[in-house]
Amino acid sequence: MLRFYNTLTRQIENFAPQRDEVRIYTCGPTVYDYAHIGNLRTYVFEDILIRLLKYKGYKIKRVMNITDVGHLTSNEDIGEDKIIVGAKREKKTPWEIAEYYTKAFKDDIKELNILEPDVWAKATEHIKEMIELIRILEKKGFTYRTSEGIYFDISKLSRYGRLSRLKLEGQIPGIRVKVSREKRNPSDFALWKFASPSHIMQWDSPWGRGFPGWHIECSAISRKYLGDVFDIHCGGVDHIPVHHTNEIAQLEGATGKVPARFWMHGEFLLVEGGRMGKSEGNAWTLRDIKKRGFKPLALRYFYLTAHYRAKLNFTWKALESFQRTLEKLWGEVSTYGEPEAVDSSYKEKFLQEMEEDLNTPRALAVVWKLVRDSQLRDGQKRTLLLDFDKVLGLGLEKIGGEEIPQEIRNLLEERNKAREAKDFFKADTLREEIKKRGWRVEDTPEGVRVKKIYKDIEE
């Protein structure tokens, strides 16, 4: 039985899809810069969710948006469009920036072994749907006009804020951001913003030329592809109070229904015990990870060592230790030979952990228990690990089964002769030579063994 924590109810609930497929919406990137390891953690969490559902035999329809327009750098009009900031920085057009970073994002998730969504939805290709949705809200009386744009009046929706459970009364409006005088309620948010002629990205609308507000794209896109009520909506915890709260408001206003039954949120990644951010200078990207000699999948493994709803503290030391762990696992699998039939007890344990709200740390503990189990034959271990890896995505299917190339065999032969002749200098030289060609020589009590070195497995 699949059980997931639902932010809407703050409880772990039994999960079953409404239809013959699971419909999922996952908030995607704003493509004005490279994704950092905090972003990436959330996408890996979502990937584990998707893989588990697939493993359980469900068909999936998953949509991810690409925000290639519109989000301002601040909540009020003083800010600039992030895409445009990126464009100025790199002296490119907003469209070039969006295209470049969309590609970079797709490259990143591929390297992390993250499955692609079924639908990629660019915000700029759904302006029409957004306008339609705003018109519905307008007809139902949820909107009003200010000099800056069309706003959503949260006081018209009695259950506004049910997801975040924030007490609006207790908050001090404007403590961090100035509240526009024209807004009726401090938490009212823009659906459509009017653009000055110099604003590069703008479109026609019934209210004049402008660009969409910050939350409308997800509502319009999810509704278009997944319907009024779908199964799961995912994102980072930071989206709970504002973005997802407003997504719900927009669709609840338009359809009368909360758009998703389950809302699942990935916790933040900390760096060296503290906040990660661009201004802190520690918002590492996958590029940084690779530059320091780490494999993308080591990062993936690292993410899996903590529960997705717990903060995880990134340190280079920890990444190093789990890269070693992953290499060890690869090394184990590489010696296992052909898969053999095995009973299902380990599989049951593994699934038990995964099905209870995606407990990857415990699932990994099952993996290591199995690896160390002297009762199991190697082929059985291979069968189990390859099976589990459909969910974990640690690249195990690429490991092992390689034929030892003839040239390596020849070198080994030569080395053995040298060793017999006690010519250890030559033997060591040959061992180095073999290593350079990607194989590690091990002299065990049972004889000489070579293992392939998986240095560049994901490159």
Added chain:
RNA sequence: GGCGGCAUAGCCAAGAGGUAAGGCAGAGGACUGCAAAUCCUUUAUUCCCCGGUUCGAAUCCGGGUGCCGCCUCCA
């Protein structure tokens, strides 16, 4: 000012009121020409501190202390 979370070995972390998962690192041993790998063994009498509830608490309650986050865009 309001709301919330966390505190478990050197590091990253699981922990279901019933006697501390897992990985890395460390220590000892086996094996070895060396190296690596591997295999065994070992590493928290105790879970930030102080009280309380209970036969029993890392887990529940109260009070401290420290750290982190949200109330702006942010995964």
